[in-house]
Amino acid sequence: MKPTYQDHDFGITTIDTAYLRPQLAASHLIVENGHAAFIDTGTNYSVEHLLAVLQDKNIPLEQVDYVIVTHVHLDHAGGAGQLIQQLPHAQLVVHPRGAPHLMEPSRLMAGVKAVYGEEKTHTLYGELPPIPAERVIQAGEHYELDFQGRTLLFLDTPGHARHHFCVWDEHSSSVFSGDTFGLSYRVFDTEQGAFIYPTTTPVQFDPGALHASIDRLMTLPVKQFFLTHYGKVDAHLQALADTQHQLIDEFVGLVRKHSDKGEQRHACIMEDMIAVLLSRLQAHGCQLPEAEMRDWLSMDVELNVQGLEFWWDKTQAIVS
Numbered sequence: 606m607k608p609t610y611q612d613h614d615f616g617i618t619t620i621d622t623a624y625l626r627p628q629l630a631a632s633h634l635i636v637e638n639g640h641a642a643f644i645d646t647g648t649n650y651s652v653e654h655l656l657a658v659l660q661d662k663n664i665p666l667e668q669v670d671y672v673i674v675t676h677v678h679l680d681h682a683g684g685a686g687q688l689i690q691q692l693p694h695a696q697l698v699v700h701p702r703g704a705p706h707l708m709e710p711s712r713l714m715a716g717v718k719a720v721y722g723e724e725k726t727h728t729l730y731g732e733l734p735p736i737p738a739e740r741v742i743q744a745g746e747h748y749e750l751d752f753q754g755r756t757l758l759f760l761d762t763p764g765h766a767r768h769h770f771c772v773w774d775e776h777s778s779s780v781f782s783g784d785t786f787g788l789s790y791r792v793f794d795t796e797q798g799a800f801i802y803p804t805t806t807p808v809q810f811d812p813g814a815l816h817a818s819i820d821r822l823m824t825l826p827v828k829q830f831f832l833t834h835y836g837k838v839d840a841h842l843q844a845l846a847d848t849q850h851q852l853i854d855e856f857v858g859l860v861r862k863h864s865d866k867g868e869q870r871h872a873c874i875m876e877d878m879i880a881v882l883l884s885r886l887q888a889h890g891c892q893l894p895e896a897e898m899r900d901w902l903s904m905d906v907e908l909n910v911q912g913l914e915f916w917w918d919k920t921q922a923i924v925s
């Protein structure tokens with residue numbers, strides 16, 4: 606099997622985890638001094654792709670030191686258990702709020718099955734083996750990991766999820782941002798650069814926290830972000846941050862606008878969010894047929910609307 610991956614400077618590689626479609630979800634590999642660390646793993650079905658990249662690069666399994674997951678959503682961490690089983694010396698690095706779910710995945714899986722059903726959960730993610738506690742490093746705010754002399758700094762970045770951290774790699778001036786710095790598919794790149802929008806997935810989306818986390822990342826002397834969805838963005842970073850701030854507010858405005866629509870609420874917000882993103886894609890100079898744009902946006906918009914509604918209902922319950 607030939608994995609799809611792209612090498613960057615500083616020993617960083619974007620690997621396609623082959624989740625749902627090409628160039629939708631990535632794992633990142635950092636190689637230093639002949640040793641390797643993964644950041645995000647994809648699902649169980651991605652593990653063979655990650656191992657094939659190691660083989661391609663002649664990195665022995667024994668020389669993978671760390672498997673880092675930005676948060677425990679399954680397109681990021683679903684493969685961690687099986688991957689760790691293949692890597693005799695690797696430690697898992699995870700946010701303290703996410704760690705219990707990977708050491709004992711039954712509650713996490715029950716939540717996923719509640720959303721997707723038993724059959725689709727199996728097709729998308731398979732079963733997660735528990736990860737033994739002695740192989741787990743819980744990286745809280747400002748945890749510093751010495752990876753072969755290359756310091757990786759962990760920043761607690763809630764907003765997309767409370768169990769989310771980002772990884773600052775000073776050596777390459779890079780942030781590995783998981784889902785905190787939004788979604789930017791390479792298929793939407795134009796001469797204007799990258800297209801980006803925030804992800805407001807259930808059940809822990811928090812707009813105030815997401816604004817603050819994006820601002821915090823931008824205080825770093827960052828030259829490039831590596832996004833799980835998808836790969837490197839390295840130009841107009843402040844504009845990309847500004848766009849996300851605007852869209853978080855616009856999305857929140859859509860739930861407010863349609864809050865009294867009852868059973869139609871979900872469909873109304875969906876329609877408006879698609880329209881907002883399509884018009885921004887047009888302004889961005891995207892030449893794809895509209896059907897293809899909708900096809901790329903539809904899953905994220907569905908999840909975004911679910912997350913916004915969940916947050917809204919929770920907030921209203923507190924207010925009233």
Ligand SMILES: [Zn+2]
Pocket residue numbers: 676678681765766784806
């Ligand atoms: Zn996520």
